[in-house]
Structure formats: structure tokens, C-alpha cells
Amino acid sequence: MTIHIAQSGDAALKPCTHDYQVNCGNCRLNSICLPLALESDDIQQLDDIIQRSKPLQKSQHLYREGDDFQSVFAVRSGTLKAYKTTDDGREQVTGFYFPGEILGMDGISNNSHASSAKALETAAICEIPFTSLEKLSALMPNLQRHFFQLMSREITEDQQLITLLSKNSADERVAALMLSISGRNARRKLSATQFRLPMSRVDIGNYLGLTVETVSRVFSRMQKMDILQVDNKEIKILDADGLRAMANLSG
Amino acid sequence: MTIHIAQSGDAALKPCTHDYQVNCGNCRLNSICLPLALESDDIQQLDDIIQRSKPLQKSQHLYREGDDFQSVFAVRSGTLKAYKTTDDGREQVTGFYFPGEILGMDGISNNSHASSAKALETAAICEIPFTSLEKLSALMPNLQRHFFQLMSREITEDQQLITLLSKNSADERVAALMLSISGRNARRKLSATQFRLPMSRVDIGNYLGLTVETVSRVFSRMQKMDILQVDNKEIKILDADGLRAMANLSG
DNA sequence: CAGCTACCTTGATTCACATCAAGGTGATTC
DNA sequence: GAATCACCTTGATGTGAATCAAGGTAGCTG
Structure with a gap:
């Protein structure tokens, strides 16, 4: 029913050249998103590795638990939920992602996505191929730092949720x-x-x-x-x- | 009552030269700890930035919530717990850390530790100054990759705990x-x-x-x-x- | 616009775990 | 070796949220 569009061969996520083209330099989210703390030169380089594509429709998946991990993603518009399915079929939502927020970082540890991500409404996504991001991070200390911070923030937010659930x-x-x-x-x-x-x-x-x-x-x-x-x-x-x-x- | 020893001026964590000196090259944990996936040359460089110190006694703190973030830590022996204190005084334990495991990464996002860490028994700790680790990571792709993976693992483990608590x-x-x-x-x-x-x-x-x-x-x-x-x-x-x-x- | 479907609300009942209470065990200290 | 303290266990009772049940509403579809 829902279409799985994160597969490499699938048309839906292929880069395209329509009017919704934006770049990090002119994106109004750049002060809260990945480009934060980058010089405009560096932003240009980051922009070069980012792939933009046709928006995701409501209830389409960005990736699924177990998929090969290739990229992390930034939300440009719309909202997504990340969730895991327990083997007795129940669902645990692990997070909601709003514009300017990054998701998919839980896939880094095993080179495979640890959760699924699904659009709650039509959503535009920036895809950031992880190997490119790694290379760029090694060259740009600010980017490396910022990405470490983003991952760390994910950890502290998960800890807040743990406390919330437990207490x-x-x-x-x-x-x-x-x-x-x-x-x-x-x-x-x-x-x-x-x-x-x-x-x-x-x-x-x-x-x-x-x-x-x-x-x-x-x-x-x-x-x-x-x-x-x-x-x-x-x-x-x-x-x-x-x-x-x-x-x-x-x- | 408990002594706060993570402060820079404090004696307890100062590098010292006693018989418990170990290095990453000969540490029997190196296959599961930070050096994982490094060449022996690289391990030597990593080893150079790591500070070892007098063991922590039971119930001593390694760091406290709100402390300036300077380093992440690897457990060499013993066990620690990480926890947050809610403002009504209750405690949320966010993790237990066994030998070979890394803690303190939740401090990266705000440059201040988001939780406290306390020894559950006598514990030997390796301190890894974060700015040195960042610099080294930029030079050693394997180290950068591995540290990203460690942070990502922390995220997936927190998500497991979230599911456990919730379901x-x-x-x-x-x-x-x-x-x-x-x-x-x-x-x-x-x-x-x-x-x-x-x-x-x-x-x-x-x-x-x-x-x-x-x-x-x-x-x-x-x-x-x-x-x-x-x-x-x-x-x-x-x-x-x-x-x-x-x-x-x-x- | 009738009928369907997905989603939301409200009420009655049940249950897993919290809370309250008391006693037990083992280590440390004087 | 008595006293203290920190920690653990077990039992009785209470309660917040789950479950069960039923009906309401809005958006789609033919």
C-alpha cells in the first residue's frame, strides 16, 4: 500500500530539477539545520553533496528498519515520524522530525537503519550521503563538530524521553x-x-x-x-x- | 560526602605513573573499545592523547550534570552508572557502563555534561580529551567513522530502552x-x-x-x-x- | 449524498505496578 | 559483639492507566 522509495533504483527519490530546487545558501532553515556554523564557502561545498528530490507523500516511507544505510536526511518541509516495530507487531514511535531537523543517524552504527521513517504529511527532504559527509567533515572542522553535536543532541533528547516515560x-x-x-x-x-x-x-x-x-x-x-x-x-x-x-x- | 573529582584542579584524576599504566596497544579491551579498527600506528597516536589516572573509588563521581564538557571516557575496569536528577530530586539512571564502553558523549551537544556519572565500584578510567579526539578524527578516517558509530550505537541503545520502558x-x-x-x-x-x-x-x-x-x-x-x-x-x-x-x- | 473508513471521544471495568508497612540480612564500626 | 546502616524481601492495599465497549465525527469514494 505504501510505497517504499528509499531503494536506490526507485524513481521517487532520484534527484530532479523542478521548481522546488533550493540550496543550503538560500534555505531559510540554514541557521538551525546542518549548515549552522558554516562559512558561505563551506556551505557551498556541503550543498554540492546534498541531493534533493520529489517530495514524499503522506504515509510514504523515507527508509525502513533494516534498509542499507547510505544517507542521513534533513527535513525541509512537512513532518516525519521514526518508529520501530516490535516483533509482536506493535509500534514504538521514537521521534517526530520537523523542518530543519536531521534523521537517520541511528543507522550509522550497523550500516543499516535501526528504525523506519514515514511522512506524516507531504514532506520535502534533503538527502545527505554519509560517506560524502564523512569526507567533508574531515576537511571542515566546524562541520565535524556540528555533526557530533547533532548526534549528541539526539542522545540527550532520547534520554529526556527515557526520563519522561519512566517517571x-x-x-x-x-x-x-x-x-x-x-x-x-x-x-x-x-x-x-x-x-x-x-x-x-x-x-x-x-x-x-x-x-x-x-x-x-x-x-x-x-x-x-x-x-x-x-x-x-x-x-x-x-x-x-x-x-x-x-x-x-x-x- | 562523595568527592567530585572531575574538576581540572583536583588531584584524583591527574595523570600519574603508577603500575596500573596500560596503553591501548596492550589493553586487552582494545578490540571492543575505541581503538577498534585502527592500525597499530594509529593506535599509538590515539594512545598519546589518552590520559590515565588514579582509579575512581566506589560512589565517586567522574563528572556531574552541568560540568563543563572536556572529554569522553572509556571504562578500563569496574562499572559506572550515568544518571540525571529530576528537579523534584528523583533520579533517572540512563545507563550502566562496563569495561570497554565509552561514556560522556551526551556532553558534546551543549559543551556541558547532560548527566552525572558515578562509580558503582572501584573503576579505572581512560580520559579522552575531546578536542584532541576531534583533531585526530579529521586525520584518521577509521577513527572518525568508529566514533560516529559509537555515538550512533548510543542512540540505538537509548531507543531500545525507550521501547522497553514504553511497551x-x-x-x-x-x-x-x-x-x-x-x-x-x-x-x-x-x-x-x-x-x-x-x-x-x-x-x-x-x-x-x-x-x-x-x-x-x-x-x-x-x-x-x-x-x-x-x-x-x-x-x-x-x-x-x-x-x-x-x-x-x-x- | 449514502456509505465507508479512519480517527477520536467517553464511560465502565480490570489489572499491573506503586505505595505503605514491616521485618530480614550482612557489612562496618566502636 | 552490640549497634548502626544500607540494602533487600515480602505482604497488604491503593491507584493510574490499560482494556473493553460503544458511539461520534470528518473526510473520501462511488
Whole structure:
């Protein structure tokens, strides 16, 4: 049903020359994405190894667990989820990826992707072939440093999620996710208080270790407390302090 | 009470020249540690940047959350735990580190350690100054590659833990941890079936998102089922298949 | 626009693990 | 060798979220 387009021979991800061509130099995400901290000369070199391609349609896969690892990917627009499937068929969502964020780094260790990545809505992706990135990193200390930092950030974020899952209640988990999404929107100069959730309640539950029903109940509760206005996927934060109090985060 | 010895001016971690001097070339862990995949020439260069020091005593800190990040560390002997403290004072253990394993990589992203690391028993540590490692990585493609892989492995392991916390029962979590420790012992050519746990039940609970009581009950249950023989911290795996069945892992 | 499908919400019941409570064991200290 | 402390075990009770169940809503499709 969904088309697997990360295979090398597949048409969908082949470089193409349509009007959605962008380069790192003029991309408005370059201050939060991989080019961060690079000189414009260096950005040009990075840009040369990056492959852009036809957008991914909703529910198409960027890669699947077990695929050969060739590249890491930057989100240019849209949202993706990364997830693993347990062998009893259940799904663990390990992360959501918004524009400017990098995914696929979990494939480096075994030269094979440790999770699958799927578009939650139409998404434009920059593909960064890893061997080229390695070579370039050896030449550009800033790039090497920055990529180490990106991987390290992934680690600290996973640790935050571990803490959240292990120590926090359903209310706290959902509140923390709303704050995270709000913060990531703000980083992209979008509204921190009003946004559309790209993922379903099921995905939220799978990410936070909760069932759909519980997620739904938490949203209802937040609505009743006038912390959030929830209209299906449209979210409006009415009381940011209340939301932070509810999240009760650790740091 | 515990002495904080990661500070630069402190005596405890200063390089010293006692009989516990080892180098990467003759270290019996070099096939699973950072030198993996390096030529002996390269190992020598790596060795030159590594600082060895007086062992850490039980419950001493290697670094604390918020400390300036300077180095990553390799465990030469003993065991450490990494943990974060939530601001309501509770502790989340994010990992246990056995000989040959690298810790501290979560500090790269912010130039400040994102967690604390504490010795669970006397432990010998190799300190690897990160700026030196970066420079060396730029010169040695194999080292760069290997360090990327180590970070990526940390990510995939964190994702496994996320899945474990989010989807598995208390029995499954404890069984999975026993299998993990068993496997890591085997990798160091130690017994996969009989070992001494270096950590307390409280630490196990904090790692697995369970209370001490629950951990204790799981051990009792496993003992009753003749899967494990448990004598305080001495563990003997009696039925490895049974243990794997109990862990019911995803992959 | 009727009918389907995917997704979301709400309520009733159940259950796995937390919490509360008490006692046991072994190591260290004076 | 009595006392203290840190750690572990076991039992009784409580509770937050899962599960089971049913109905609602919105977007597609023919």
C-alpha cells in the first residue's frame, strides 16, 4: 500500500530539477539545520553533496528498519515520524522530525537503519550521503563538530524521553510533548501558541507510551482546565504557565 | 560526602605513573573499545592523547550534570552508572557502563555534561580529551567513522530502552537487562551465565522505571521459575531460553 | 449524498505496578 | 559483639492507566 522509495533504483527519490530546487545558501532553515556554523564557502561545498528530490507523500516511507544505510536526511518541509516495530507487531514511535531537523543517524552504527521513517504529511527532504559527509567533515572542522553535536543532541533528547516515560504521568507526558512542539515551532519563527498537530492520537500514544484513549482523555482534561484549546488536531495554548506546571519537567 | 573529582584542579584524576599504566596497544579491551579498527600506528597516536589516572573509588563521581564538557571516557575496569536528577530530586539512571564502553558523549551537544556519572565500584578510567579526539578524527578516517558509530550505537541503545520502558512489563524489563549484562560479559570473554551485579536493586529500578519492590519481586519470581539463581547480587542464569522467552524482546 | 473508513471521544471495568508497612540480612564500626 | 546502616524481601492495599465497549465525527469514494 505504501510505497517504499528509499531503494536506490526507485524513481521517487532520484534527484530532479523542478521548481522546488533550493540550496543550503538560500534555505531559510540554514541557521538551525546542518549548515549552522558554516562559512558561505563551506556551505557551498556541503550543498554540492546534498541531493534533493520529489517530495514524499503522506504515509510514504523515507527508509525502513533494516534498509542499507547510505544517507542521513534533513527535513525541509512537512513532518516525519521514526518508529520501530516490535516483533509482536506493535509500534514504538521514537521521534517526530520537523523542518530543519536531521534523521537517520541511528543507522550509522550497523550500516543499516535501526528504525523506519514515514511522512506524516507531504514532506520535502534533503538527502545527505554519509560517506560524502564523512569526507567533508574531515576537511571542515566546524562541520565535524556540528555533526557530533547533532548526534549528541539526539542522545540527550532520547534520554529526556527515557526520563519522561519512566517517571512522568500521562498528563505530564502529553504536556511535555505540547511544549516540545511549541518550542520547535518557535525556533522556526512560527507560532508557539497555535499549531496543527501533524500526527494522530495513536502516534502520540505510541511515542509517549500511552494508549489512544488516555491521550484523548488528557486532551479533554486540559481543555476543561482552560490550558489548551483542542479542536481535533488544531491546538491553541491558552495558558502556557499552566501547561509548564502540568508538564512538571526535570531539566 | 562523595568527592567530585572531575574538576581540572583536583588531584584524583591527574595523570600519574603508577603500575596500573596500560596503553591501548596492550589493553586487552582494545578490540571492543575505541581503538577498534585502527592500525597499530594509529593506535599509538590515539594512545598519546589518552590520559590515565588514579582509579575512581566506589560512589565517586567522574563528572556531574552541568560540568563543563572536556572529554569522553572509556571504562578500563569496574562499572559506572550515568544518571540525571529530576528537579523534584528523583533520579533517572540512563545507563550502566562496563569495561570497554565509552561514556560522556551526551556532553558534546551543549559543551556541558547532560548527566552525572558515578562509580558503582572501584573503576579505572581512560580520559579522552575531546578536542584532541576531534583533531585526530579529521586525520584518521577509521577513527572518525568508529566514533560516529559509537555515538550512533548510543542512540540505538537509548531507543531500545525507550521501547522497553514504553511497551514491556516489569518481568520483561528485568529479563532484558539480565540478557544485556550477560551479553556484555560474553563480549569481554567472561561468563555469560554467572556474574555479580555491580548495581543495587534501586539502581536497576531507576534504570527500568520500576520500584525496588517490583524489581525484588521479579527476581523472586524468576528464582521460583528456575530461570535465575539469585543470591543477593550474585546471578546465575539457569535457563537462558526461559530468560529470553521472558524478555520477549523486539529486536 | 449514502456509505465507508479512519480517527477520536467517553464511560465502565480490570489489572499491573506503586505505595505503605514491616521485618530480614550482612557489612562496618566502636 | 552490640549497634548502626544500607540494602533487600515480602505482604497488604491503593491507584493510574490499560482494556473493553460503544458511539461520534470528518473526510473520501462511488
